Amino acid sequence: MSTPQPQGAPRTASLVDLHGRSPWSVLPPLCLGFFMIMLDTTIVNIAVPTLIKELGADVASVGWVNSAYLLTFAVLLLVTGRLGDRFGPRPVFLVGLVIFTLASLACGLSGTVGLLIAARAVQGVGSALMTPQTMSVITRVFPPAKRGAAMGIWGAVAGVATITGPVLGGLLVPLGWGWIFYVNVPIGVVALVLALRTLPSLPTHARTFDGIGVALSVVGMFLVVFGLQEGSKYHWGQIWGAVTVWELIGVGVVVLVAFVLWQRHLGDDALMPLNLFHTRNFSLANFSGAAVTFAMTGIFFPFTIFLQVALGMSPLHAALVGLPGSLLSGIVAPFAGRLSDRVPAKWIVATGFAILTGVVFWLSAVIGPDTPVWHLVVPMAFFGIGTGFLFSPLANVATSGLDRRNAGAGAGAFNTNRQIGGVIGSAAVIATLTSRLGVQIPAAAQQQAATLPEQAREPFLHAFQNLDFTAFAAGGVKGFSLPSSVPDDVAAQIQAAALKAIDTGLSKSVSETLLLTVAVLALGLVSALAMKAFVPHHHEPTAPPAEAEAAKVQAPA
Incomplete structure (x- = not known):
């Protein structure tokens, strides 16, 4: 129910009339939908070695299983935020939920990596339709004094789902990798029933649709991501004819610059109204959100391969390494959300970034082929604490300066930039990992060769020539063969040395790849420290009187 206000006081953007129902009643379907969305950003990582084996793919191809999802998710968030403003959050959320659930079923039924990538792209469309509506409804339904607590639950869902992805994946992969997608179907059905019963029909606004902006953003992001992720496959040289990887990336950057200029030209009718970024904290929250999502991709993809x-480790045992962190994230996130209503959110966000930066650096330092498991469980527990401090306070900072007219566009912009961090993170981490594998595994092979008898060294090093080192991410020594003339006892020595070289080279490659994530998290920390220190709801914008009256909405029967 709307909060009474003194006569003549302006109505705030968030107050709506739910006809006696508590605003908390809208959270279950929103949180279930958002849980599935965030779960699927990381659940695939635990299945990477399995997918490589069973689908006959390489690291780059399986990387596209994540990137296709993140890419369609990211580039469509701008237009889906506007769709929520135009048609209302409720119908757009419902359509997205149906698409996501059906696409999850299609993912599980895919028999080839190409079909799986296509189904994941469709799944990203559903995610893009749902995500801005979750933030928009919370912003418009909850009064300012309670919004931080609501965002705390929203943030807890994001943090827990992201970290739980590998854990749940580890439980499901032994049943068949398709189950990491089938699990969404019953959750989606329950969320749909709850959404039909509880989500209110909020006022809509006439909006124009920027087709040129959509095309520029999609093309620009695709070119940049394709170039980064496939660069190592083409040895960072020519792709088609005279077109090189770096030229492709350069064209993508130019297209994205054109997109920004076009958005500036359109003003308030833009997909991403640039005046949103005139607010310092909104801009910094967008950058920080991108850094967080980069970190999630940047740690889980290489880390699960290493484990x-x-x-x-089996997928289940590898997943259990992150279980304490998942539990701690769920405990910390609601507390952080409520705390952001009482103290400046910048300090909560900065604390989270400081923890994550230290934790990922810690992991990078301890990773090795003989690392005890508890040396990994402890930092991963702190990783969960760090993520718990980030999601809800960041969302609170980003949405606190938005009025109801721009709630959808603002939520779309924030989530777009957050997901762009994941897209770029996926591409950059895969590029870095594949590049380091090509350096570290041959270097480890040279070291191992010195431990072999002299007559075994030449066939050992010869067997390592012209191998696709990324294939070792599936485990074993696939593609490693020796001449039949090599005696059995010598061949056994060589095989053992080869496994040691692969494990050592892979461990060093993962360790070095994590340093990229450390650098991005450090930038996120700087961004958080640059935010203005204020309690968000003390700066709530007011809506014009006519729009305040329109905020009285009908809840569904």
Whole structure:
């Protein structure tokens, strides 16, 4: 129910009439939908070695299983935020939920990596339709004094789902990798029933649709991501004819610059109204959100490969390494959300970034082929604490300066930039990992060769020539063969040395790849420290009187 206000006081953007129902009643379907969305940003990582084996793919191809999802998710968030303003958050959320649930079923039924990538792209469309509506509804339904607590639950869902992805994946992969997608179907059905019953029909606004902006953003992001992710496959040289990887990336950057200029030209009718970024904290929250999502991709993709290949863990055991962190994230996030209503959110966000920066650097330092498991569980527990401090306070900072007219566009912009961090993170981490594998595995092979008898060294090093080192991310010594003339006892020595070289080279490659994530998190920390220190709801914008009256909405029967 709307909060009474003194006569003549302006109505705030968030107050709506739910006809006696508590605003908390809208959270279950929103949180279930958002749980699935965030779960699927990381759940695939635990299945990477399995997908490589069972679908006959390489690291770059399986990387596109994540990137296709993140790419369609990111580039469509701008237009789906506007769709929520135009048609209302409720119908757009419902359509997205149906698409996501059906696409999840299609993912599980895919028999080839190409079909899986296509289904994941469709799944990203559903995610893009739902995500801005979750933030928009919370912003418009909850009064300012309670919004931080609501965002705390929203943030807890984001943090727990992101970290739980690998854990749940580890439980499901032994049943068949398709189950990491089938699990969404019953959750989606429950969320749909709850959404039909509880989500209110909010006022809409006439909006124009920027087709040129959509085309520029999609083309620009695709060219940049394709170039980064596939660069190592083409040895960072020519792709088609005279077109090189760097030229492709350069064209993508130019197209994205054209997109920004076009958005500036359109003003308030733009997909991403640039005047939103005139607010300092909104701009910094967008950058920080991108850094967080980059970190999630930047740690889980290489880390799960390391656990299963270098340490020989099963998917379930690898997943359990992150279980304490997942639990702690769920405990910390609601507390952080409520705290952001009482103290400046910048300090909460900065604390989270400081923890994550230290934790990922810690992991990078301890990773090795003989690392005890508890040396990894402890920092991952702190990783969960760090993420718990970030999601809800960041969302609170980003939305606190928005009025209801721009709630959808603002939520779309924030989530777009957050997901762009994941897209770029996925591409950059895969590029870095594949590049380091090509350096570190041959270097480790040279070291191992020195431990072999002299007559075994030449066939050992010869066997490592012209191998696709990224294939070792599936485990074993696939593609490693020796001449039949090599005696059996010598061949056994060589095979053992080869496994040691692969484990050592992979461990070093993962360690070096994590340093990229450390650098991005450090930039996120600087961004958080640059925010203005204020309690968000003390700066709530007011809506014009006519729009305040329109905020009285009908809840669904």
